[in-house]
Amino acid sequence: MSNRYDPLQAPDPQEWNALDESERIELALRYHKQARVRLPNARLHATIHAIVENQVALGDQTPVAATVERLMKEGLDRHDAIHAIGSAFANFLSAVGRSQPADPTALYYEEVGKLTAQGWLESSDG
Secondary structure, eight states: OOSOOOTTSOOOHHHHHHSOHHHHHHHHHHHHHHTTOOOTTHHHHHHHHHHHHHHHHTGGGSSHHHHHHHHHHTTOOHHHHHHHHHHHHHHHHHHHHHHOOSOHHHHHHHHHHHOOHHHHHHSSOO
8 A cells, every 4th residue: 555645535445454553543644734734633633534444445344435425426525524533432432431322333333324415514514
């Protein structure tokens, strides 16, 4: 795999999965540094990028890849779609820490399924 990551372009799933998790995070971190994106916690941001990309690389095994595609059809660029799903993931982690649901994965996938481009763009994060 290239030593570059661009969230506007989907990485090849096999090449992405061949990387060590720390390499995936470093690629996302490097992208944001080179793009001069200021973030309150760049490493956490890059980690969430890597987590979402890991889920996208699973293809049809999760609803995440289809959600990225749907959000892009609704008008988001791929990077914003990754951010929208990353935000849902962060919210999910917070909720799971508070409530410990019986099936946390189902809760996360439900939240991912509710995402819309319009909702993301209207949010304070978008």
